[in-house]
Amino acid sequence: MSVTFPRGFRASGVVAGMKPSRRRDLGLLVVDGEASAAGLFTTNAFAAAPVELARKRIIGGSARAAVVNSGQANAGTGSRGLEDAERTTGEVAGALGLAPDGVIPCSTGVIGEPIHLDEYLAALPELTRGLSEHGGDAFAQAIMTTDTVPKTAAAERDGVRVGGCAKGVGMIAPDLRLATMLAFVTIDARVATEHVRRLASEVLEPRFESLSVDGCTSTNDTVLLLASGAGGGEPVAPGTAAWTSLTDALVEVADSLLQQLARDAEGGHHVVLITVEGAETEADARRAAKAIADSPLVKTAVFGGDPNPGRILQAIGSSGARFEPSRVRAWLGDVPVIQDGAIAPSYFDGAFEAAHAALAGRDVEIRVRLGDGDGSSTALGVDLSYGYVKINAEYHT
Amino acid sequence: MSVTFPRGFRASGVVAGMKPSRRRDLGLLVVDGEASAAGLFTTNAFAAAPVELARKRIIGGSARAAVVNSGQANAGTGSRGLEDAERTTGEVAGALGLAPDGVIPCSTGVIGEPIHLDEYLAALPELTRGLSEHGGDAFAQAIMTTDTVPKTAAAERDGVRVGGCAKGVGMIAPDLRLATMLAFVTIDARVATEHVRRLASEVLEPRFESLSVDGCTSTNDTVLLLASGAGGGEPVAPGTAAWTSLTDALVEVADSLLQQLARDAEGGHHVVLITVEGAETEADARRAAKAIADSPLVKTAVFGGDPNPGRILQAIGSSGARFEPSRVRAWLGDVPVIQDGAIAPSYFDGAFEAAHAALAGRDVEIRVRLGDGDGSSTALGVDLSYGYVKINAEYHT
Numbered sequence: 001m002s003v004t005f006p007r008g009f010r011a012s013g014v015v016a017g018m019k020p021s022r023r024r025d026l027g028l029l030v031v032d033g034e035a036s037a038a039g040l041f042t043t044n045a046f047a048a049a050p051v052e053l054a055r056k057r058i059i060g061g062s063a064r065a066a067v068v069n070s071g072q073a074n075a076g077t078g079s080r081g082l083e084d085a086e087r088t089t090g091e092v093a094g095a096l097g098l099a100p101d102g103v104i105p106c107s108t109g110v111i112g113e114p115i116h117l118d119e120y121l122a123a124l125p126e127l128t129r130g131l132s133e134h135g136g137d138a139f140a141q142a143i144m145t146t147d148t149v150p151k152t153a154a155a156e157r158d159g160v161r162v163g164g165c166a167k168g169v170g171m172i173a174p175d176l177r178l179a180t181m182l183a184f185v186t187i188d189a190r191v192a193t194e195h196v197r198r199l200a201s202e203v204l205e206p207r208f209e210s211l212s213v214d215g216c217t218s219t220n221d222t223v224l225l226l227a228s229g230a231g232g233g234e235p236v237a238p239g240t241a242a243w244t245s246l247t248d249a250l251v252e253v254a255d256s257l258l259q260q261l262a263r264d265a266e267g268g269h270h271v272v273l274i275t276v277e278g279a280e281t282e283a284d285a286r287r288a289a290k291a292i293a294d295s296p297l298v299k300t301a302v303f304g305g306d307p308n309p310g311r312i313l314q315a316i317g318s319s320g321a322r323f324e325p326s327r328v329r330a331w332l333g334d335v336p337v338i339q340d341g342a343i344a345p346s347y348f349d350g351a352f353e354a355a356h357a358a359l360a361g362r363d364v365e366i367r368v369r370l371g372d373g374d375g376s377s378t379a380l381g382v383d384l385s386y387g388y389v390k391i392n393a394e395y396h397t
Numbered sequence: 398m399s400v401t402f403p404r405g406f407r408a409s410g411v412v413a414g415m416k417p418s419r420r421r422d423l424g425l426l427v428v429d430g431e432a433s434a435a436g437l438f439t440t441n442a443f444a445a446a447p448v449e450l451a452r453k454r455i456i457g458g459s460a461r462a463a464v465v466n467s468g469q470a471n472a473g474t475g476s477r478g479l480e481d482a483e484r485t486t487g488e489v490a491g492a493l494g495l496a497p498d499g500v501i502p503c504s505t506g507v508i509g510e511p512i513h514l515d516e517y518l519a520a521l522p523e524l525t526r527g528l529s530e531h532g533g534d535a536f537a538q539a540i541m542t543t544d545t546v547p548k549t550a551a552a553e554r555d556g557v558r559v560g561g562c563a564k565g566v567g568m569i570a571p572d573l574r575l576a577t578m579l580a581f582v583t584i585d586a587r588v589a590t591e592h593v594r595r596l597a598s599e600v601l602e603p604r605f606e607s608l609s610v611d612g613c614t615s616t617n618d619t620v621l622l623l624a625s626g627a628g629g630g631e632p633v634a635p636g637t638a639a640w641t642s643l644t645d646a647l648v649e650v651a652d653s654l655l656q657q658l659a660r661d662a663e664g665g666h667h668v669v670l671i672t673v674e675g676a677e678t679e680a681d682a683r684r685a686a687k688a689i690a691d692s693p694l695v696k697t698a699v700f701g702g703d704p705n706p707g708r709i710l711q712a713i714g715s716s717g718a719r720f721e722p723s724r725v726r727a728w729l730g731d732v733p734v735i736q737d738g739a740i741a742p743s744y745f746d747g748a749f750e751a752a753h754a755a756l757a758g759r760d761v762e763i764r765v766r767l768g769d770g771d772g773s774s775t776a777l778g779v780d781l782s783y784g785y786v787k788i789n790a791e792y793h794t
Contacts, residue, residue, distance in 0.1 A: 043715065044711065044714035044715045045713070045714040045715070045720070045722050046710050046711065046713070046714035046722050046725075046738065047714075073707075075707070075710075076706070076707055076710050076735070076738070076739045076740045077739055077740070078723075078737060078738065078739035081739075110707070111706075111707025111708075111710060111711065111740065112706060112707050112710075112739065112740030112744070113740075113745070217711070217714075217715035218711065219707075219710070219711055219714060296693065296781075296785075296789070297789060300785075300786055300789035300790040301789065301790065303786065303790045304789070304790030306790070309473070309508075309509060310472070310473055310507070310508025310509050310616075311508075313443050313472075313473050313508060313509075313616065314441065314443065314508065314614070314616055316442070316443070317441035317442040317443035317444075317614075317616060318440065318441045318442070318614035321442075323442065325442050325443050326475075328443075340475055341443065341473070341475065342473045342474055342475035343473045343474070343508065343509025347509070348509070348510070384693075384786060384790075385786065385790075386783050386786055386787075388693075388697075388786075389697055389700065389781060389782065389783055389785075389786055390783075392693070392694060392697035392698065392701070393697040393698065393700045393701030393703070393781075393782075
């Protein structure tokens with residue numbers, strides 16, 4: 001159950017030989033019919049060549065195919081990188097009988113290394129031949145770099161199907177300089193481009209942006225949302241019951257992918273859900289939540305099983321979020337650890353053990369109330385372990 | 398040679414018993430005569446009680462004494478924290494026959510834990526009795542938390558003496574939730590308050606802000622600059638040769654303290670000097686330099702001895718600095734690794750070994766040229782090792 005769960009999508013994934021592991025490393029996702037499409041891309045100023053091209057091609061609001069290579073990020077590759085992205089998508093378009101502009105490229109892998117073109121092009125016939133309505137899992141495998149498991153999800157509401165897959169375990173991985181979070185989400189309802197864009201920005205963007213493995217924004221991050229319309233029915237528009245159902249299904253798929261990404265994070269032992277409420281604005285809540293998720297001090301405390309409200313206080317205080325310090329409260333699980341902007345007296349008076357226990361499980365919850373405002377936000381983070389350092393330091397070239 | 402190297406300063410440091418290690422934990426620095434003073438304080442919204450009080454007291458531009466306790470940060474302690482800071486400095490002022498407003502408090506240690514008042518107050522007679530022109534080293538020891546060595550420096554130019562000491566190994570330390578960078582710099586020239594402030598903001602601020610052990614801004618960071626005037630002579634004012642000499646001596650002391658802080662950083666094996674030049678503005682250069690210094694991916698790469706220009710590219714690209722990507726260049730030591738915004742072709746063509754060698758020593762240099770602008774900045778960072786994770790995760794309460 002992956003991107004081909006919704007009707008109107010076919011996919012495939014093959015071993016082209018670009019990845020040292022010799023696993024699947026070239027994936028193709030095709031929409032049968034004119035698909036409404038929206039994309040979310042990295043904000044990194046050194047956006048990879050495929051991102052530059054994809055950003056341009058998605059403007060039209062349609063896309064007929066997405067092709068993904070894993071092994072080389074085609075980032076930091078200069079003008080040659082752009083030529084390679086155009087060349088490869090041109091060949092894919094030719095093989096499928098499509099206009100090149102309808103093919104969205106994505107790459108993930110070593111930054112600075114050009115795509116291994118010979119292997120890529122030689123694998124195209126097998127790739128297109130392999131396209132199938134059951135190809136979602138092969139596609140999900142082909143986009144992996146150092147992910148230990150493929151991440152896929154599917155949901156159905158009122159006859160509308162939503163599917164998705166994603167990859168990413170950190171900006172970087174063992175053997176070289178692998179990169180990137182990629183996610184593909186498919187819908188078989190009929191949805192106008194403007195509404196697909198709205199779903200992407202309102203449902204997908206805040207969710208995928210809430211995930212932080214190491215606070216490092218890759219050069220290649222891409223989230224694609226494609227609607228095939230192959231499920232038939234009336235176009236789904238905002239303000240209707242069908243819109244609510246579709247949104248619910250999309251939320252389910254996105255949340256599932258996010259949880260899977262967090263659980264497979266480099267060296268992570270814990271998944272940390274941070275909820276910030278009562279902020280003046282959503283942006284303030286987001287700043288505070290991100291600051292906690294990205295703090296190496298909070299992350300090591302979670303790894304070490306040390307409740308440590310002082311580190312949460314420190315992270316909120318330096319986040320740039322606006323708030324009145326004396327009104328801030330926070331909880332580890334259900335245990336109050338910060339009260340009136342200070343470490344809760346109960347923490348030193350017996351609640352330490354309960355706070356310690358709140359860090360014992362795989363899932364850790366940190367809740368913060370900044371004040372009485374309406375702004376809220378969540379962030380999904382992971383702990384910082386010896387494993388992260390090992391993966392990112394030991395296996396060098 | 399420490400804060401008492403310049404004339405007009407006396408200091409002491411005693412074991413009050415507030416620190417579990419039972420080492421010196423209460424320090425006092427006194428200026429004989431009316432001192433011109435300036436302070437730099439943390440930007441953390443949860444500034445500790447002593448920081449709140451110090452900020453208020455320094456406004457007048459004078460200070461007669463600084464008293465520092467290590468063991469409890471007196472941060473996250475609410476209204477009681479402020480009462481304790483007022484009470485303790487009041488007692489110190491009384492013992493010295495000074496007005497309370499002339500006494501600047503600093504604390505470092507566990508966030509959330511109140512100052513151990515009984516031990517603090519009981520030690521005051523010994524502390525004031527111990528004041529001496531040779532007390533700088535005892536003072537430098539008293540302000541340490543998990544520093545492995547005291548950090549002191551001294552310089553003399555044209556008869557003007559500058560001294561200093563500092564502490565800090567990261568926001569956090571082994572046994573609990575210790576905190577903070579503190580630095581005290583003393584001058585025996587006559588310098589008007591407005592000019593002491595200028596020296597603090599123009600010489601000390603950019604230097605101390607360039608240091609980043611883990612990117613975490615403590616609740617207690619404080620830098621104090623005190624001029625006694627005890628060296629005599631004309632008041633030193635900008636635009637004179639004496640001003641240049643004084644500035645040079647101040648730079649020497651500040652840079653020495655920074656190097657000592659970086660070398661004693663938690664778990665650090667390498668000191669990484671990042672220089673960014675050619676930026677549109679100094680702020681852009683600073684953003685890029687900080688982003689590289691704080692990137693866990695760059696830090697683990699340095700720890701692992703892996704050149705890895707893709708990680709430098711990634712960090713610059715997500716820093717928020719403005720620049721034209723295709724013009725960016727970077728070097729590891731003297732080895733070009735980024736050229737025209739892409740990984741330098743030479744890197745894949747033999748220069749990898751040279752880049753690898755540039756990471757072998759204790760000191761690592763990363764140079765970046767963003768474009769042709771006049772903005773430049775430096776950052777001093779450290780690598781991210783198993784040691785950092787161990788210190789911050791394993792030793793929990």
